[in-house]
Amino acid sequence: MVLDIIWNEMIEKEKNDKDERGGLNTDVLFCIFDRLEGEELLNLMEAFPAMAGLIYWSYGRKCRWKNAVQPRRDRGQAISWHQLRAEERQRREHRDAAITARKDAENARDWDTALGQRLAEREINRRLLAVMFGDLSEQLSSVTQMQQLQADALQAVNEESPAREWNQDFARMIPIYIREEIKDLDEQAKKEEAEIMNAQAASPGLQHVPPVAIPLPRSIVEQNWYEIRFKPIQRMIELDYHQALRALLRLGLFDPDGYTHDGCSYLNDAIVYNSHKCRRLILQNCTADGLLSPPALRDASTLGPPTRPDVCSSAAHSNHISLLFGHRLIEELVAALETVHRARPHSAIAPLLLTFQKKYICTVETGRVAERLARVGINLAQETGWSNGNTTWHIAMTNPNESFFDFLQQHSPDTIDQGNHDGDPPIIVAQNLNNTDKVRWLVNRGASVYPAARRVLNVLCKPSGEPLRFYFDLAGAGLPNDPWIDDVVEGLQQQINKGAEAKKDLIGRAMTLIMKLKAGNGASAASLSTLNNRNETPLEVATRYGLKEILHLLEPPTEPEGGQVHSLRHNLRKRVKRNRP
Structure with missing residues (x-):
């Protein structure tokens, strides 16, 4: 109740007292957030999705979760995050060693050594700022790209609710905040350079060069993973908090194609944790490239061995289509194939399903699923790759859904009496199974x-x-x-x-x-x-x-x-x- 009152006052305040009262309300909310545990904050985001951006970005990124709030769009940015964390940790260690050496030299009144260590400390600090600069540049790129995808949701319309209008303004301010942080880092780096310019040639301004995908030791990956104790996005997916994720998606702070800190995709986690609503949300907003990307960054040349047990099973799949079938999520698999077909209408979709996967669908799924597959170019009725010369009619003899037989009658009526290599038509297969229902279904559809x-x-x-x-x-x-x-x-x-x-x-x-x-x-x-x-x-x-x-x-x-x-x-x-x- 108290949060609701403060929130409503903050979003409905007048323009003339926005800075004064708005800042006061935000401070009060942050004080309340400080007394909540991590999962309690997630519960609050799910219960009040309008506050999700404020909690996750304004409060979580600055005060609670910091490095855990890192929007990453693709495989390359996920790898960059690990490289940046490792380099940042190394720079901090070198800087601490330089500070210790300088203090020891000052205590010994060795002023020449102290001056050299001071310059070394400045140089290391400048390089550390460059690493942080690169990290923020990656965040800015991710947020910009994701907000472009959510342009319709962020577009203002007449008679917006106060909460939605506030979140639209908030979304437009996120890239501005990141640019201001980048500008502050650049100014800090210039101050560091000013002190060492007389000792060595001036260093160039901060520039971020994307790291090359080099092998990373498993120890570094695991250290990065364990340094972030609470991972809000991953935990939201585990708890199936789809309302909070949807709010972050509209703000450009959640990417359905993205990866967690351990190299698993968000869709992978939604599948592994059986989070129905989050899985549906992610699939609805995934791109074809995201669906065809690996669910776990298992390549030894990038992240090394997986750091989570559930990643081991995901690493066996080359893309999310295969992963969805591995968990027997056929409806979601068909929806994913439809997404790929819409994005790539001239590409062959059939190779994305292997023969044993098609066989499974023929034995358990309905005619509606088969019709949807046929529309994207996978016509199971005309499949010819079955063993022993079987037709799809033979394969379907264990399918409990009569609608699948309607699908076969519509798309392949001429093969209903076709024999396999043993000379047996489908009705003989049904007879061998002692399944009179299948025999009747076949005869009703024209079988002899x-x-x-x-x-x-x-x-x-x-x-x-x-x-x-x-x-x-x-x-x-x-x-x-x-x-x-x-x-x-x-x-x-x-x-x-x-x-x-x-x-x-x-x-x-x-x-x-x-x-x-x-x-x-x-x-x-x-x-x-x-x-x-x-x-x-x-x-x-x-x-x-x-x-x-x-x-x-x-x-x-x-x-x-x-x-x-x-x-x-x-x-x-x-x-x-x-x-x-």
């Missing part, structure tokens, strides 16, 4: 039921069993179009040859199957006349095998006067009626 039914008939399934009823019903009016009865005859001969059961029992089961198939759909004539791949009717096949017991069942029905063909059941009814007294 016959290959699956043939396997059931070849083993002389029980006439009253569930498998025959299932395939019999699925076939419907298409029953006489395939040699079902021929399959029973072939299956009977195969079972007799195996000798697994008594011949009498096998013939009895075959006869029952034949009669059931003949009566099916009232199309017995067509069923008995269907030819197999040797252009033989079922009667001719039975004759060739010498199966005399079933020959009478395989004779085509005679055509009575009038040309009407009657089924066996119809003829039996007429015979019974004739024999009645």
Whole structure:
């Protein structure tokens, strides 16, 4: 409540008392912040996003976190930060040694040595200022670039809320503050140079040259890491404080493509810590270059071995696309691919997904995900790189989402009955998995039921069993179009040859199957006349095998006067009626 009152008074103050009362309110807020722990400040930023910039930049950078508040846009700036910290630490050590040597010389009244140490101290201090100058130059570059990306959010509009208007003014002042700090460093360096000009040639003004990416010992990286005890951005991501991050993003103080102090990307941390809201925020604002960059700076020529255990797993991934798949975040992966496609519409997107990754998507994801992938150039329905000559229909037989089958029907209907290298169409794969739902889905989308039914008939399934009823019903009016009865005859001969059961029992089961198939759909004539791949009717096949017991069942029905063909059941009814007294 007190913070809310002070904050509202600060942002709604009149123009004429801005300096006096505004500074007083800021001092009061800073005094309150001094009594809060680091995570309490982050909680406050999440609860009051409008205050996030004030807490993070004005207070945190100057009073609490200092070197931890370092906007970095890319891999090179992340490496520069480590190099600058190492050089700064070395310069401070040399300066402290020079000061100690000067004091020892003064105590010994060795004025010549004291003067030389004084000049050495000045020179080291000037170089230290140059390092700090470079650090601020990197910050200015980062903030400027990020604010250019957030130009729409920083643009003033009519009837802005006081808090939003204050933050827009604050954002415009951040680069100005950094330039003033750079100017102060330059003035300090000139004062140092003034004292040593008589002893040596004047040194040039401060200029920052970006460090070359040279190998850094692991000890330096870890020392830089542990010197910063509290890392606000990384901790916000761990806690999934997306409101605070969004506020910093609008101010240009948070870069979704950036890296933490240990060389991990912000997106990597959001994935590793399972921070759903922060992950969504970062993905929405990531660029294609950021998504295709490595999630961890694992290159031995830059940062050396990783300093965090979770970096080890991230270092195995070449880009964030691979990392998202590694954590099975398929929706986010598709969104990332869409971002890359928008930025690079003429680039090939398909190579970003490996075959095993595409296979996983085919086995678990919905048709909506597949449609989105197809729009960016990854059409899973037309994928030809599967093993064993499989089509995507074969791969999808373990997918629980019927919508994926709708996607395949729309994009690749001609391959629904295509066999693999073993000659098995997709319906056989579904049958092997004993998945009647997949079989039904395939038949409903135009697949032939016959290959699956043939396997059931070849083993002389029980006439009253569930498998025959299932395939019999699925076939419907298409029953006489395939040699079902021929399959029973072939299956009977195969079972007799195996000798697994008594011949009498096998013939009895075959006869029952034949009669059931003949009566099916009232199309017995067509069923008995269907030819197999040797252009033989079922009667001719039975004759060739010498199966005399079933020959009478395989004779085509005679055509009575009038040309009407009657089924066996119809003829039996007429015979019974004739024999009645």
